[in-house]
Amino acid sequence: MVFVLPGVKFDLDMIKKYDTPAPRYTSYPPATELTTEFTATDFQAAIAASNQRKSPLSLYFHIPFCQSACYFCGCNTVISNNKEIAKPYLEHLVCEIKNMAALINPERKVLQIHWGGGTPNYLDHNQVKFLWKHITQYFTIDPQAEISIEINPRYVDQDYIFFLREIGFNRISFGIQDFNRQVQVAVNRVQPEEMLFDVMSWIKAAKFESVNVDLIYGLPHQTLQTFRDTLHKTMALDPDRIVVFNFAYVPWMKPAQKNIPQEALPKPQEKLEILRMTIEELTNNKYIFIGMDHFAKYNDELTIAQRDRTLQRNFQGYTTHAETELLGFGATSISMLNDAYVQNHKQLRDYYQAIAKDSLPISKGIKLTQDDMIRRDVIMWIMSHFHLNKRDIEEKYHISFDQYFSSELKALEPLEADGLLRILTNHIQITDIGRLLVRNIVVKFDTYNQSPDKQFSRAI
Numbered sequence: 015m016v017f018v019l020p021g022v023k024f025d026l027d028m029i030k031k032y033d034t035p036a037p038r039y040t041s042y043p044p045a046t047e048l049t050t051e052f053t054a055t056d057f058q059a060a061i062a063a064s065n066q067r068k069s070p071l072s073l074y075f076h077i078p079f080c081q082s083a084c085y086f087c088g089c090n091t092v093i094s095n096n097k098e099i100a101k102p103y104l105e106h107l108v109c110e111i112k113n114m115a116a117l118i119n120p121e122r123k124v125l126q127i128h129w130g131g132g133t134p135n136y137l138d139h140n141q142v143k144f145l146w147k148h149i150t151q152y153f154t155i156d157p158q159a160e161i162s163i164e165i166n167p168r169y170v171d172q173d174y175i176f177f178l179r180e181i182g183f184n185r186i187s188f189g190i191q192d193f194n195r196q197v198q199v200a201v202n203r204v205q206p207e208e209m210l211f212d213v214m215s216w217i218k219a220a221k222f223e224s225v226n227v228d229l230i231y232g233l234p235h236q237t238l239q240t241f242r243d244t245l246h247k248t249m250a251l252d253p254d255r256i257v258v259f260n261f262a263y264v265p266w267m268k269p270a271q272k273n274i275p276q277e278a279l280p281k282p283q284e285k286l287e288i289l290r291m292t293i294e295e296l297t298n299n300k301y302i303f304i305g306m307d308h309f310a311k312y313n314d315e316l317t318i319a320q321r322d323r324t325l326q327r328n329f330q331g332y333t334t335h336a337e338t339e340l341l342g343f344g345a346t347s348i349s350m351l352n353d354a355y356v357q358n359h360k361q362l363r364d365y366y367q368a369i370a371k372d373s374l375p376i377s378k379g380i381k382l383t384q385d386d387m388i389r390r391d392v393i394m395w396i397m398s399h400f401h402l403n404k405r406d407i408e409e410k411y412h413i414s415f416d417q418y419f420s421s422e423l424k425a426l427e428p429l430e431a432d433g434l435l436r437i438l439t440n441h442i443q444i445t446d447i448g449r450l451l452v453r454n455i456v457v458k459f460d461t462y463n464q465s466p467d468k469q470f471s472r473a474i
């Protein structure tokens with residue numbers, strides 16, 4: 015059964031055959047390869063080397079707090095109604111900013127800032143101003159920078175939205191997940207339709223330059239019909255980008271998910287139908303399939319970046335400005351330099367202790383080898399553009415692509431025979447059928463994913 019959709023084909027037989035668990039490749043090597051052998055001292059050396067390159071920066075700030083627990087949530091959060099807990103966190107975050115800024119060449123411009131969570135709008139006006147003041151004091155922000163924030167729509171009013179815009183945020187993202195009340199009750203996140211339309215009208219009135227919304231498919235009580243209704247209402251909101259996440263159901267890791275009645279989850283066949291319908295609805299209605307779970311309007315920066323070949327993946331998903339290096343601040347945050355990745359401590363106690371000792375709050379990291387970097391370029395380029403020019407890799411790394419990857423190319427032959435990709439003399443081209451299975455294609459270039467005991471989510 016093959017449904018033809020613009021730029022992507024939903025081929026049920028191929029999905030059933032090839033959809034095995036694989037990393038999401040928000041980085042390569044995947045975050046699971048970071049180890050405690052890589053220390054804060056190693057990271058300082060990597061920063062010094064990156065200062066020589068003078069590459070521009072992306073900054074990520076993690077605000078882990080949420081007012082209440084959404085049962086589906088897989089993010090790293092601290093649930094509390096006591097807003098006082100944000101105070102010590104912000105004080106430590108500002109120390110981290112100062113310590114990091116002291117290591118960074120001030121000529122390096124910041125092109126992107128993102129506040130994520132958790133719920134960044136957990137912070138009150140003064141707390142937002144406090145953090146913003148220190149970011150702008152210690153880093154050189156490009157006047158054209160993309161400055162984005164994730165908000166939970168249940169905890170904002172018009173005044174707060176306008177306040178964010180005045181501070182300098184020019185992009186915004188909020189979670190919808192599903193419009194259906196029965197689904198919302200089952201996941202402990204009731205947000206009436208009028209509230210979501212109000213929030214969007216304030217965002218539009220405040221003139222944010224791009225608005226993203228998140229949906230999740232695979233939640234309890236969802237059916238083809240209820241999710242179609244959710245998609246119609248979401249499109250009526252008219253966001254610039256829509257991310258449709260596949261529900262990652264991992265109750266052994268996220269105990270709150272045990273509150274979800276397992277028997278109410280849609281069956282695999284229904285989930286596939288929902289996915290097919292989602293792609294059909296969105297691509298028939300002014301949204302372009304960017305890749306994996308991302309859709310964007312034709313004139314959105316993501317679509318333009320894909321066209322201009324400046325799209326990249328980092329741990330937030332697809333994003334623009336492939337030329338930047340990422341510095342992450344706050345508990346659990348990940349930094350990605352060209353040749354080294356690190357992750358901060360996850361537990362607030364460990365994060366606070368490291369900062370109190372005046373050291374970078376790194377829990378683990380990895381130094382990339384030349385082989386990692388070659389494979390990273392191949393995997394990320396294919397994930398972002400569904401295409402690879404072998405000669406680009408050969409020129410950059412002085413290798414013969416076909417020799418270096420002879421066993422990988424052999425492993426791809428059955429996938430080519432099934433029509434997922436075409437391996438040409440100079441190029442690798444992912445077909446419209448292969449696009450939904452791109453993770454299962456690039457995994458062949460991944461040397462870390464050869465062990466069968468690794469646990470990853472399914473692509474579909």
Ligand SMILES: C[S@@+](CC[C@H](N)C(=O)[O-])C[C@H]1O[C@@H](n2cnc3c(N)ncnc32)[C@H](O)[C@@H]1O
Nearest residue numbers: 086087088131132164165166189228259261262
């Ligand atoms: C940090 S939250 C977004 C901001 C804000 N906290 C909110 O909920 O509106 C990031 C997004 O991750 C997605 N998400 C969270 N847990 C997930 C899971 N288990 N599976 C798939 N997507 C998930 C949701 O769509 C959520 O909106």
Ligand code: SF4
Nearest residue numbers: 080084087089132166
């Ligand atoms: S989905 Fe958002 S608001 Fe809900 S628990 Fe997760 S991070 Fe918090």
